[in-house]
Amino acid sequence: MWRALASNMLTVLAVALFLVAGVILWGKSQYVAEGPLENAICLQVKSGSNMTRVSRDLEAAGAVTSGALFRIGARYSEKAAQLKAGSYLVKEGASMEGIIDQITRGGASTCGTEIIYRVGVNKLQVEVRELDPATEQFVELVEFDPTAGEAPEVYAEKRDQRDTRYRLALAEGVTSWQVVEGLKAWDVLSGEVAQLPAEGMLAPDSYEVQKGADRAALLAEMQEKQTLRINAAWESRQDGLPIQTREELLILASIIEKETGVPEERGQVASVFVNRLERGMRLQTDPTVIYGVTKGQGVLGRGLRQSELRKVTPWNTYVIDGLPPTPIANPGQASLEAAANPEATNFVFFVADGTGGHAFAETLEEHNRNVAKWREIEAQQQGN
Known part of the structure; x- marks a missing residue:
């Protein structure tokens, strides 16, 4: 009897173990x-x-x-x-x-929610957006100028959520003063900025930011990234360029950045300035004159006066030879690369063509024709 009972117990145990193993395998699957x-x-x-x-x-x-x-x-x-x-x-x-x-x-x-703080050439802008899981696309909740009065309620609400992400978007061509003033105006950051970073040494890019991040530390991150970009562009530069130092490369890149917003033109714009430097011609570029007026502190907001074009400043390339003494903005990586590797052209002139780009010319006669066309376009635009 005991032998039979033991046999039955073993059978029950084996069945139980088999069932447990089955449950485990099912659960794992x-x-x-x-x-x-x-x-x-x-x-x-x-x-x-x-x-x-x-x-x-x-x-x-x-x-x-x-x-x-x-x-x-x-x-x-x-x-x-x-x-x-x-x-x-x-x-x-x-x-x-x-x-x-x-x-x-x-x-x-x-x-979830993402707050993007954009430091642009002409304005500051805050965008609050939320990811729609169904489409995996962001839906904008609100967009506003942080310097134009009280922020919308939705911003304050989303800003105080623990899982909200923050990103700083730094536009190409902003000045160091604009960046610092922009960071001062962003209420999610902390800390003081003791010294204005050197012009041109802040890398335009998108930066992930933690709430309460230190402004000085964020600026140091931008400077480190820009230094790496400058060094990379300098190491890959063409032979025989009329620039002798990394600083001159940065100055040239900043002028290229301010002269065109069309990516495909950067190499041609770079070639114009390189050709002028090689021929001993003055650069004669308006953005440098504007920097001499504003010192990078804000936007001029009007056309240049004849008196300003004639006034001698270290940045007025209509009256000085060669490059100005400092960059006039913070150039992006593409402008640094264009300065280091300009296109091979004979262009020494360019003027706006009415499409957002420029018309390039090798001779003064050709350039004068392009200028005349631009004057006609300007007149038509003013008449509309």
Whole structure:
């Protein structure tokens, strides 16, 4: 009898073990399999949250078949205690394994609200936008000038959310004064700026910013990036250029930056100035004259006067020979590369052509014809 009982017990145990193994295999297959989510969602994990709350949110959204299995998977993979606050784009069909990896890996949020602070040549602008999970495209909530009165309520609301991301967008051609004044006006930053960075030494680019970031540290990051760009352009420069130092390369690049907003023209504009320098001709470029008037502190906001074109300043390239003593703005990488590797042309003149670009010329006669065409275009525009 005891022998039969023992045999039955072993049989029951074997069946139980088989069933447990089956449940484990089933659970594992469910954990790694494609999930039931039909449309992408933005999952917000608040600071101080836990896997239980997250699993309930996922169940409510139809992203997981079992919150309990989700929590078991998190514990089994030893990630239950690694939850990171943020907003996460959970795509359709995401597995439990994939979701847990997302919300425990950390890093930048992949959806939710983004505030972009744009420092432009002509204005400051704040854009608040939010990612639409269904289209994975940002939807603008509000856009405003931070210097024009009180900020919209939606900005204050989104600014104070813990998972909001911040980005600084620095336009090509801004001056160092404009950058510093712009940073002073952004209320999510902290710290003082003791000294204005050298003109031209701040890299126009997009920068991820943490709330409360130090202004001086952010400027130092811009300077480090610009130094790397200048060095790279200098090392790759053409032989025989009429520039002797990295500083002269930066000055030339800043003039190119201010003379054209058409990317395809940078190489040609660079060639005009290089050709003029090689021939001993004055650069005769308005942006340098404007810098002599404003010193980079804001926009002139009007045309140049004849008296200003004749006035002797270190930056007036109508009256001085060669390059001005300093850059006149912060050039982008493309302008640095154009200064280092201008196109091979015989152009020594250019003038606006009415399309946003320029008409280039090798001779004064040809240039005068281009100027006459531009005058006609100007007259027509003023008459409309």
